[in-house]
Amino acid sequence: MNIFALFEQRVADALASLVASGALPAELDVSRAAVEPPRDPTHGDLATNAAMVLAKPAKANPRALAEAIAAELKRDPRVAKAEVAGPGFINLTLAPGVFQDVLRAIIAAGPDFGRGLKQDAAPINVEYVSANPTGPLHVGHGRGAVFGDALANLLAFVGYSVTREYYINDAGAQVDILGRSAFLRYREALGHDIGTIPEGLYPGDYLKPVGQALAERFGRALLDVPEEVWLPTVRTAAIDAMMAMIRDDLATLNIRHDLFFSERSLSQGGVDHIRATIDDLRARGLIYEGRLPPPKGQPVEDWEDREQTLFRATAFGDDVDRPLLKSDGSYTYFAADIAYHRSKFERGFRTMIDVWGADHGGYVKRMKAAVAAVTDGKGELDIKLCQLVRLLRGGEPVKMSKRAGDFVTLREVVEEVGSDAVRFMLLFRKNDAQLDFDLEKVVEQSKDNPVFYVQYAHARCASVFRQAREAFPGRDFGPARLAEADLSVLQDPGERDLLRLLAQYPRVLDGAADAHEPHRIAFHLFELASAFHSLWNKGKDLPQLRFVNQADQQSTEARLALVYAVRSVLASGLGILGVTAPDEMR
RNA sequence: GGCCCCGUAGCUCAGCCGGAUAGAGCAGCAGCCUUCUAAGCUGUUGGUCGCAGGUUCGAAUCCUGCCGGGGUCGCCA
Missing domain, CATH: 3.40.50.620 (HUPs)
Structure with missing residues (x-):
């Protein structure tokens, strides 16, 4: 359920009825009319520029047109308020029921919320x-x-x-060089003194096992034949070995391709x-x-x-x-x-x-x-x-000598800091911007580390449910039950912030998919985590805002519904990023 | 020299298929912390969006030129 797409359609309907009543000329291009979150939340839940975009082609005054559209939108029971502001924006405040519907939709879908929203299997x-x-x-x-x-x-x-x-x-030519480099290791495995690796060949130790394997498989048979004879064999063996290694490297990040095309x-x-x-x-x-x-x-x-x-x-x-x-x-x-x-x-x-x-x-x-x-x-x-990645440790660049295969491999980094940290940090930046990757910072368990911060939010959600089960032994807090909770009690600004961000998630997915920009998801999850932590902290001073409140079963259920939704969206987004969503951080 | 990317707060970066008073984190500043919800919390200062033009109701966003940084420039992959 994407309320932005929903109300974009609603605005289009409103325009159509204005056309029908003759207030607007037919054949207007309405494609530029958009429904967006307003920059300032005090302006309401949704804003549309429809009147400003259409004013000129319709030869109408933008504010007057906005009033007409707003009047039309006000007839929708889901619209609590429609106000014209500035040069002709229409700000919509939605009936609370709309957000409650969104919440119920998230709870019903769980971590699958947003799946298939394109309805396009191209x-x-x-x-x-x-x-x-x-x-x-x-x-x-x-x-x-x-x-x-x-x-x-x-x-x-x-x-x-x-x-x-x-x-x-x-x-x-590269793989011919690979073949010759492997051949050298083959000779080495047979006891030849190969001295230093000649300029232009691959010097890395990772070819030694390839040489070993060749020696075991062919014995000395390749030694006395010309290169035209041994090269195809050695090359193929080396390529196969390198691809196996690369597949392994990728597997440490849970990356698996459907097709390797030669x-x-x-x-x-x-x-x-x-x-x-x-x-x-x-x-x-x-x-x-x-x-x-x-x-x-x-x-x-x-x-x-x-x-x-x-x-x-x-x-x-x-x-x-x-x-x-x-x-x-x-x-x-x-x-x-x-x-x-x-x-x-x-x-x-x-x-x-x-x-x-x-x-x-x-x-x-x-x-x-x-x-x-x-x-x-x-x-x-x-x-x-x-763009390139700069590898740092505690703010200092990690030395990467270009000499003799002496570079930091992906595998080493993943083994040191873990797949989650590598994946999240590499995605927490636009693809065409340079990126600093600090091996120390990404494993820090603090607010300053976005990986931890977002995963921690998910773990906290899980923790809330553990506490709820303790406070209300034997009670059912499953999604089916939560979907029936009275959600109208979610009135605190912090709770409304969360609802707003949750409702934006499908729009973020949609935009990220269209733009081919997965980093947008990482940033949205960070925002969501931030709003969640902030509400949690509010409960420190104001016990009545705590998610689990033994004295108030009604608000506890509503808040658990909210937390369940936060958890679902975090799990959904982290799943797309390929980062685990842990239930506890210990 | 041609082409591509980048230039937004002191730092690291979001925002860019045009939208309202340009956002976040860090650092800085000011408070709170014998906390019971878990790796501190809350508030706050700070910006001629590289410069100059143009397009229009409206430009960080689109166009042109310039400045600065990076990448790249038959037959390598």
Whole structure:
């Protein structure tokens, strides 16, 4: 139950009846009329700008129009007050029954409150992480991982049919290097002295077990054959091992993809999908052989001006046309990525979301151009860039030497502070803003730590119920019983604040899902927790405000209903963020 | 040099598909704390929303230009 959507419809109805009575001209575009929470709560519960938006097209005075709309809205029994304010706002104060209905709806749904509110099962593809299978994930990957996962959770929660996808870059030069690095470890496992790892190969210890396994599986058989022979075998084994490790790393954050899509699979097997994609584009005149101007600014030293196969990206908003074949004739990464996104579209996804690191920002335009071309404008790609994470400990940057695989892995961080802290903190910031992650602060049990603060609110809710059962032994405080409580006693400003925030939750979900911004949920939960703690604290000085009051069963029941709703929304939101909702903090 | 992101209180950041007097946390300041609801509580100071134009009933929000910070810039992934 989303009271904002509800009353948006109500306003539309009011406008329709004004049209019917001739007070407004027909064929008005009412799409800009919105119902929002007023900035100042003393203005009421809802505000609409309908009169101001329509005044000009209707050639009417905004305040007069507002009066007419307000009069129409006042006929609704759910509207206690409709006042015109300022330049033509209509402020609505709702009948108390509306909020009581909201509360009952939350209690009925529990942690599922808000689920399926889009009533739209359209398939959406979310591609995230997609890190090269050449080593363990680091914290930067973690941000994209958590962001993509929470976004996928959110979209699934509100009703979309979501597929979580990971694109494995297993076809380029990087994985050849991986293969050679693993081969070195293989020789090492067989007792060869490999000395220091040569420049350009991966030096990390994590390849040692891969070498071991190869030695056990192949003995010395790979030693005396040429690279063309051993490389495919070693490479595949190394990629498999790296992907297993990455999957493990992701599992520590409870992240599981539905599909791991291999880049290599695009051009291997029966059909060369990259070739097919290029042919398709060529048939539509979007491919040509031509030359590119060298980049302006920084001169490229080994610039080789040559004729190459280009995709006409400029026809779709990109700055230059983009090459599809390297000088050795093999496909560029971009060519493969076009084929990959084409495959997403062919698999039924009109909406695709890619989650990338900010360092890939330069590829956004060309990828969007490619999707527009390859889907003939029918597919929609949103690319979310995640900014870098600065790892701190007690305010001091954690040293991350770029040398020799000596970096802080995601796994180390999760093992130190826990999945909940990592997930919540990475989501408690807009994706395109830089983020400081302090290993000390995120485990602090204090008001200053948002993770703790929000989880603690949930635990306190659970605690209230434990106390209630103690104070009223044998009484039923289950949701069915609470839904029948007399909720009209919830009159304290603190209680009304909570009701207001609870009622806003579906609107937050809706907006977060549309904008692909899960952080909005984290912020709303923080607000809700804050209002809840504040009401709890009020009970310290004013015992009559306590949730459990042995002398007053009626108010206890009403407040337990409120607490149950707070708990449900916290659990719902934390669930979407992938953070646990504990019943106690000890 | 081109493109992208960012610039909001002393600090860290929300708010940005236009809406009313721009919000939160921290820090600061002032109280409360022999508390019984659980990791303190309550109140409060503080901002030319980088600058300058434009669009309009209305701009932190949209457009243009500039300033400052970051990223990125054939064939790597």
